[in-house]
Amino acid sequence: MKIVNHRLVKDDGTPYPFRDTPNRGLKGNKNAPVKHRWLVMHYTAGGSASESIDWLANPEAGASAHIVIGKDGRITQMVPFNIRSWHAGESEWKGVKFLNGHSIGIELDGFGFLGNAGPGKWKFKGQSIPDSEVVVATHKFGKPKGGWPRYPQKQLDVALELAALLVKTYGLEDVIGHDDISPGRKQDPGPAFDMAGFRAAAMAGGAAPVVTPTPPPADGTAPATARFRVKTTLNVRSGPGASNPTVAGSPLAAGTFVRAGREQDGWRQVTTEGGVSGWASAQFLEPAPAALFTVSTSLNIRGGPSAGDAPVPGSPLPAGTIVEGLQDQGDWKRVAVQGAANGRSGIVGWVAARFLQPSVIPVSGIGQPAET
Structure with missing residues (x-):
């Protein structure tokens, strides 16, 4: 994909679908420009991408976004990237208020918080949702705690590709969540979205792999896919225990950087930047400093x-x-x-x-x- 005249087009020059919305710009100037500083990630809290697009195109909604990405990865643009969309609302970041004028907004098709119904009972507006598609977790701000729909891998991959393109094209300073700029008022994109990993990959040009995240546990005590550094020569094994065989590429040298996800019995599931993947003893990992x-x-x-x-x-x-x-x-x-x-x-x-x-x-x- 690429951007031509602030519109998203495919590599062959075919424009992505565009659905115009009156919810853009400023009163009296629907083409009021946006200052490109940040990218803000949202979820729609709707039943489908088409339903959310229809609503965001309705004047009664009083809201919009530059982009909506469906669960299947399909992209619809609603506002050119050089014009304000009404995605942020009352918000503040780094001393700047009302970020509609300072950011690009991406909406990910998703149901949003599902409450506390429990396994086998997850529903959105009467629609049953399989347990395999729900993460039970606590929001990073301490509440709410309950069910959150997983983001499909195709949706995440497309979102990352677009985010990296927007960062590069417009020199964006950071990638943040709606909850970051409106704490207490908004919950999206929620704990099922690996905000830290997504941000790091987008800011690095999309080079880092994006996987369906393993979210924090329900008590919110540990981040998903955190970055660590190996403290000493370290075996990587096929499972969480010293009795499991080592994997190809093991042992890792001291100083190797890894992404660590799930933890079990003192072991962490890790992946190196070179693609070695398996389990390592957590006692030999330390949080990685920034470069x-x-x-x-x-x-x-x-x-x-x-x-x-x-x-x-x-x-x-x-x-x-x-x-x-x-x-x-x-x-x-x-x-x-x-x-x-x-x-x-x-x-x-x-x-x-x-x-x-x-x-x-x-x-x-x-x-x-x-x-x-």
Whole structure:
């Protein structure tokens, strides 16, 4: 897919379906532009994609989105990407209020919170939902606790591809949830959506694999698919226990980065960036630090990976600024400034990689005996 004149088209140039909505822009100016800073993820809380699209095209809805993605991965655009859609409502992020004017909105077709009916009793407006399609979890803000529909893999894959394209095309600063910008008022996209993993993959250009997430447990005590670093030479096994055989690619070297999901009896299900997958003893994993760098000199941070791209607000970065590496492209690196620079926070853009010095964080516990 690609974007042409703020409309989404397929690689062969065929436009994706477009359903116009009056719920856009500002009063008196339906073409009021949007400032491209963030991408906000939602769920529709509707019975189907077509039902939600019809509603968002209705003036009585008073709401819309730039994109609706069905459970089958089908995309419908409703507002061009350069025009405000009414997806955020009352909201605030990083000191900015009413994010309709500062963000792009994607709606994922989904039922939303299902309440506390329990196994075998999950329903949405009378429609029964199999237990296999429901996750029982607590929202990250502590409530509600109950059933949340799983997002189909096809829907997640399409959403990630589009999110990465939007981030790259418009230089978006971050990918966030509706619940992040309207805490207490909104719950979407909810705990069945791996917001942290999705954000990381989208900001990295879609390079990281996206899987149907294993959500947090119902008590909300542990994140899904967190990133860890191996503390010592470590065997990866076919199951959660030392009696299980090792898998191809085992053992992992100290310092290897892994994505860890489900935990069972002191073991974590892990996948390396090289594709080695299995179970590892959790005691030999530690939370991975971000890929941090220090700016070695006053440095322009730009909207794209070339000296011809305009500097972004907050540029130039003072020497000594700490940044997190997000994406590499040739001799350039896309970075997020940690904290504030020049009085601005949330700065994201491209810098010449030769002016960055690694901020080294040593692996702890090197030299411990390997798990056997």
